[in-house]
Amino acid sequence: MKRISRYMLPFLAVFLVSCSASRNLDIERGTGYNFKAGHPEFRTAAFGFVDEQNNTMLEITAEVVKGSLIYKEENDTLQARMLVEYQVQDLENSDNILVSNQMERTVKSTDQAITSSREALDLTFTHAVDPSRYRVLVSITDLNTEKNITQSVETAIPQTEQGDYNLSNIQMFGKESDGGDWEQLNTYDVKGKVDSLRFVFQVISPRTDERMQIRSRLVHFESDTSYPRPMHYSNYSPSSIEYKGIDYDEETELQSSQRVLTDYSSTYIEYKFATPGRGNYRFAVNARRGEEEELFKARDFGVKSKNYPNISTARELARPLIYLMGEGDHEEMMEISDADSLKKEVDRFWLKKIGNTNRARQVIELYYQRVEDANKQFSNFKEGWKTDLGMIYVLFGAPWYTRDRLKELIWYYSYNHSDPDYSYYFDQPKLKNQYFPFYHYLLRRSNYYYTVQYQQRQLWLTGQILTRQI
Template structure:
């Protein structure tokens, strides 16, 4: 085993010399001189946007209806002055693949975003909302949404795994749950604006959920029980209610009081029970559905849904004493205050309401989780650690198939005069940092 490792290291040293690395000692000295500042370089994640897919029963036989919503904040769109208005425009491509990667659906459309006031082009709370509906066979899918801003030419992508239910299969079924931003009533007509981000923090008086009940038995009512569980799996809200049923489809709105719910990710479950009489005997049929939602602080980046985890993720930029100070807070409010203070000291432009460095840092964490996760969360891996601290490499050399050498990658940061070498020790994509042999603070690992 050691012979194989030594062989790998000798080969890596040979490649390093050829590629201009002057040796392990130089790399260790360079790394030992690192400061606590985070590199801010050519990291570009493209526009940040949000997507939601909600499945319902379809009017078409053997199909389910999939409603896809996309929300793009105005601050992520490049606007141009056009006569007496400002116009932003972006292109969306929606792709649906089976688990075997066979294409089921693909469509591209362009969205215009006109505003009359320049201030509207940068307001965080303003957004463009677009929607598409398609009928698909029940089953598992991978949905990909590609967004491209027409003016900046920047693009970004969202991937989501979907399970589309067969709502005609069982006697009682429930659609997916939609979080509702606004509910307005005009007589018997109701109109809703969905929450696409999954974040209900801005709804100070609680929020609504919407779902459809499908019953294929003759009943006049269905018993509905909904429950909310906090991040520690404690039930924090819930109610049982009887819903009248007319026909095979019923639309249900439920208001949930989120007052007192702390920051975190919550689990919501809905169970419906119908009790018809079949052949003179009472029978019970159940249907269930569930989803998650988030409570987030409005003054923190949207990707932060768990303050304790966000504090743990400071490990790549905070010194031990700073991290201990934040963690030792005795109350949630004090902990959040110390966390904000930590980032306020590093705000590159305190005159603006945004802390761009904090947003970039946690965007890197989210990117690492999406791209470098293995047995650990992506930000905890060696590749995730380097990416979060230093951002995108200027160049990556990949060597997956060198003869008699384990797969490895070399990441180059030219402005910092640094190189990092990762070796896949197991052959399963679990890349470990082999050079340099020190941590981010210059200590031997």
């Protein structure tokens, strides 16, 4: 018996790991912002489904932020021109490029506000393909600047034999409280002003002689959503949630439901939920027919601030001031519940510190531009500006040089790489992988940084940041 146990335990461990790995491949998380200043900004997604004629189809969507394009004036009209290219690769055969298309699109407007608009141009392309696993590459080139951004997403259309069944990936949609239409959500991050969520998936060709049980769950994960500690505080304990970032073993079920499917053609199923509060969540679907192995699909997402990744409400403007204020003063400001009163307090803070109205306006614009850029570059389980990378980026700007080692990132703000004042080391407690899908870096804090952070605060509070970075 001991001999059997010795051989069975490693086998059982491998079996459990392989099952867990397989399940993790069936968790969708959306694309990131893939942000690069001055380049087009867009999000993309791909979805495989079976149409009414039982053909397998691939739908590719992209949302291009209109304000991220460069406009030229022609005949009293602002025009942005872009080249859209996309390619579909069969992951079962990487040399097999099934689709490769390109086309030009033009965005026109007579409103100067288009240059800063967060409104998106929606693009959709659909192609008939065979069941397989696919990688979709979408590239947007601004033809007025020749600057280009490419995003890659993967999806799958399962091979389903006659008399069998399967599940598609899950699409996620959001609707704001103003009563607008449902809009597809392609990123992990969900704006807090999204009032309702809708999840859609397809049950593909279920067998007709046995009912299928569908179970859905909405769960919340314990995660860090706090402000980062100042640079001179102690480092985080390995047992803390700030160090872990997000703990997938600590979940709370918020809602669940079960239904029996009796429609035996390929059919769509949808679930709607009120958007939960800020945090990290998973909508998961399990399907079982009789005693057969259970199928699993999931869509992870994180609810962020109201207008994320942008900053516009009084509370969104007040939160990042934690880097320039004492903790007690900031807590007192955040206790103001009335939006108008809070906005006046934020304005009073900047004008009292800087004095000159024009200079204050320039400093405010620079500060919150960095906050928004940090949101687009460093988002993970919490807002990008609230990460340690985001904190340093907001205070000091982009690093002059970087060095990326295994589990360590170094940002230099000096030509002298041995300068302890302006060399910042970040440790990665856990590498990004299919089980932990985030870049999570923690600043190596030190008492030595007290003076450094104080001096940097003074540059912001006096307006000198406009003429010197550090």
